[in-house]
Amino acid sequence: MSRRVSDPGKGNGFAGSGAAPVDAARRGFMAGGAAFAATALAPGVTLMAYPESAGAANAPARRWGMLIDTRLCPEGCTDCVTACSTEFGWGPAAGQVPRPGTDPQWIRKIAVKDPDTGAAFSLPVMCQHCAEPPCVDVCPTGASFKRADGIVLVDRHICIGCRYCMMACPYKARSFVHEEVQDQKPYAPRGKGTVEGCTLCVHRVDRGGQPACVEACAAAGHNAMIFGDLGDPGSEISRRVAAHRTTRIRADLGTDPGIHYEI
Incomplete structure (x- = not known):
């Protein structure tokens, strides 16, 4: 669709802003480095071999994605952000105030405005799990990789912290860990x-x-968020995307995001 709305302070908008498509010619350059064995990171903390998971191996045509109905997403509600922070432990420690610009970007709520109609609404933004992820293209070590089922991940064991992926991401969906991490989740x-x-x-x-x-x-x-298999025409998310008018953030870049929004 041609509608575009902007995220103040980021300069990114929904489809229709006319930026040049991301060059996917380098696709596969580091493809051979994506299958990693489970490795111990710290006592009790292990990075699983995500590309070899049952989900990816048994259903290569599957593509996980999400549909977010912004009409059902209340302004000021941050339940999704709190749930993510609790699940992964990325919130600031007690008494700790993150330095400006260093806050985690796993998921965040933003206020956007349609420049054509003036309609304003609130929505969550996270990694868009692109079919053509620019973060994977620019990663020099293969730490950024995409599973066969469409989920884009970072292997912390071989991430050298160059932050090229952060610069390449049009969605400001990655962040750098500046401080020592305590009480990590085993998963x-x-x-x-x-x-x-x-x-x-x-x-x-x-x-x-x-x-x-x-x-x-x-x-x-x-019930503003629906998760499911975009590769299955019979799934709830596929039926909703097919039947309703949805959009994706900066779909004009050719990244083919897996996160859809209903406005």
């Missing part, structure tokens, strides 16, 4: 000097569950 290792971002709660998805943000939104009674 989601983090570490100072590495880049991180939304994983679509891959540890839950591979066990047949839903992302924490989706569960929290439903528990609050909003």
Whole structure:
């Protein structure tokens, strides 16, 4: 669709801003480095071999994605953000105030405005899990990679903290860990000097569950977020995307985001 709305302070908008498509010619340059064995990061903290998961191996045509109905997303509600912070432990420690510009970008709520109609609304923004992720293109080590089921991840073990992926991401969806990390989650290792971002709660998805943000939104009674397989025409998310007018953030860049918004 041609509608475009902007996120103040970021300069990114929905489809229709006319930027040049992302060059995908380098696709596959680091493809051979995506399959990593489980490696111990710290006592009790292990990075699982995500590309070899049952979800990716048994359903290569599957593509996980999300549909967010902004009409059901209340302004001021941050239940999805709180759920993500709790699930992955990326919130500031007690008494700690993050330095400006260093706050985690796993998921955030923003206020946007349609320049054509003046309509304003609130929506959550996270990694868009692109089919053509520019973060993967620019990563020099293969730490940024995309699974066969469409989930884009970062392998912290080989991330050198160059932050090229952060610069390449049109969605400001990744952040750098500036401080030492305490009390890590065994299923989601983090570490100072590495880049991180939304994983679509891959540890839950591979066990047949839903992302924490989706569960929290439903528990609050909003039901603004639908998670499912975009590759299955019979799934709820595919039916909704096909039947309703939806948009994606900067779809004009050719990244083919997996996160859809209904406005």
